[in-house]
Amino acid sequence: MLSAVAARKARLAASQAQNTTPVAASPPPSQTKQKAPPQSTSQKPPSSKRKSTAAAGGTAAKKKRREQPARYFAQASADAFKAQDDVIVVDESDAESSFSSSESSEEDVAAPRRTRAWSPSAPLADSSDEDDGDGDEPIVLDYPLPAPLDQVSVEPASALSSFDPVLDQNVFHLAPASETAPKSTVLLLRSGETVALLGTYTLTVLRGTITLAGVQLSASHTTHPVYAPRSSPIPIIQCRLSRSTSSTGRAPLLPALPERIADASPHFDAVLMLQELHTGIEGLGRICRTFDACFAPARWHRNLPRFDLGLDTMYFLARQTPDVSPLVVPPSWDAAIGTVMPPPDVDEHTLLGQGATYLVRGPKNAGKSTFARLLLNRLLSRYQRVAxxxxxxxxxxxxxxxMVSLNVVERPVFGPPFSHPSVPHASHYIGATSPKNSPSHYLESLQALIQLYHAELQDAALDEQPNDSRITSIVPLVVNTMGWTKGLGADLERKVEEIIEPAHIFTFAAPSPEDEWNVAGPSHSHPGGATVHAVESVPPSSLASYYSAADHRNISMLSYFHAVFPSDAPSTSSPLATAWDTSLPLCAQPPYQLDCQTALDQLVLTGAGTEDVVPSEVHRALPGALVALVTCEPGTLHSDSDTVSPSTLPYSQGAPPPSPHASRCLGLALVRGVRPHPHARLQLLTPVPARLLGEARVLVMGEMQLPVWGMLDFRTLDGGGDVAGVEKGRVPYLRWGKGEGAGGERRRVRRNLMRRGQM
Incomplete structure (x- = not known):
């Protein structure tokens, strides 16, 4: 191939034929001023600016730099490439580097590289450097030149869906059976195809096998609700070639579908039915504006062309955008979970003596919660219930x-934590986001929960279902630990392992080599008898820059208070929220009114500083506070209700919280108001079903606070109006404007300071 050197040689020869004297040739417009002979300092007109010593000392260097381009062009007549060959053999791997180097060399010959007076990465040269012998050499900073526009390669956005939807070929719309029935769409997938959907929907596998968020789902009558907001990684649907369809042909469709779908389905490997899911969870974005419209594409991506599936609550995603991230399951997670799953044809009586407790541990932001949710969903494919x-x-x-809680789950959960709040089987209220202030109460609460699991759940057999082959005599336990792995957190983690005595431990590799969570191999024995499985940590998601841990904690709290739980939930599992009522803000909802003399036995304040609250001031600390609704066993609570007057609350200063071994937390409530006279009454807002409220006779207040979003009125928030009919300046517990006192102003940070070497 013809090299760039030969091409440059031909261009120089053509230019010499036109201008035999290169020095007399007119330079480019940018070099016209540099061609003039240098003038002395005395011949220059006086400048109005005052020159510094460094500027005066650098005059000689500047004159030499200006003369350098003329001397360079004067030597251009002597072609240094005449002695070289015209043809150079270049490998294909070096083609791009040769082309880019020739382009940069051509630019160097045409015009000298401009120098910079100051660089943020290199110190300035002082006057003493001008006396060195290198003063005639131009100062050139080694920085890459920008490539031409035709050479810049823009990477396309990564594809989320390999499924190519075509209406009436692999996508079919079904007419609703009635006016109130949700819309339905049927998808026909081939093996290996992936589908990414944003929003809320229900999924039913009619034929074949798929994986959703790493969980395998086969054809059944079960409908799975899916919540896929932009604030969390999007679950991906992938078609798998099942053994039954590959060996024995296509299985029949479960429900009776139209003939046009039945005729097209034999050419595909899986048939899915998608339906709209209207639960009101989208209204949480109006309350917490950080998650506004998180179940829909962002406003700067809504105008992008996308295929319409005909469903109002979901959107088809073909490619990834900066604010959408897919849920990726690493191979080590599949391998680790596969080693603990029971075989499909095992007799469940042989598993009775084996341990079925799985503990997940590791540092924060490693993916523990995602892995624990995946492990829970995988176990539900073999067990009817999982704790x-x-x-x-x-x-x-x-x-x-x-809260530390024990939940019993019967169906897989597909969505972030705020999409499936529950009324736990048993829980205890710690009252803080960290156990550092009450480590003993934290460990005692976990010990009470694990004892309850062994006594009531571990070997609680259920009645066998006719079409369900899952194990019913064993309820495995998944334990998700905290990410505090240093200092006191490491000591608490070891205590938790001693209390739970897990059979399998899934440990995440820590980012630092000296962290104690690192293990030598993929699996090894634990001193306590457990098998330790090492799994890789997932890199931080790009969504972490949009939503922080505090944001997720706020939306979970607001989702809980606006959730609607079923009133007649089964006693074998923990009821999950089925809908969300976001029609009114919390400040406008009617509360429960509690007569403290007849319905309240004790009020407990826990946390730092609460021991200083005297009984005469407790009614000032309760309004707007979060309290736990606690039920205690009869005879285990020491109450002074006989000495309490009707106008005071049953509060004892410095009283400890109820013992976890004799009490349970039913849920949380928000104290909307307190009326101490003439009879002490409390106004409470709580999503706990009314059938359980009669058991709660103890209120425990901790350090947790309601997010500010929950105190505002989203109906008038855009216009800056009142809050539930009250002017902004008169709203209790809230203050607009700047803070008062020392430290109330916003801290100012200077970022224009230079290092010593840059001065």
């Missing part, structure tokens, strides 16, 4: 923050 013990106070899976 979930939440030890992370800051990022709980089924309850708001500040």
């Amino acid at each position: 979930y013990l939440e030890c992370d106070l800051g990022q709980s899976e089924f309850t708001p923050g500040g």
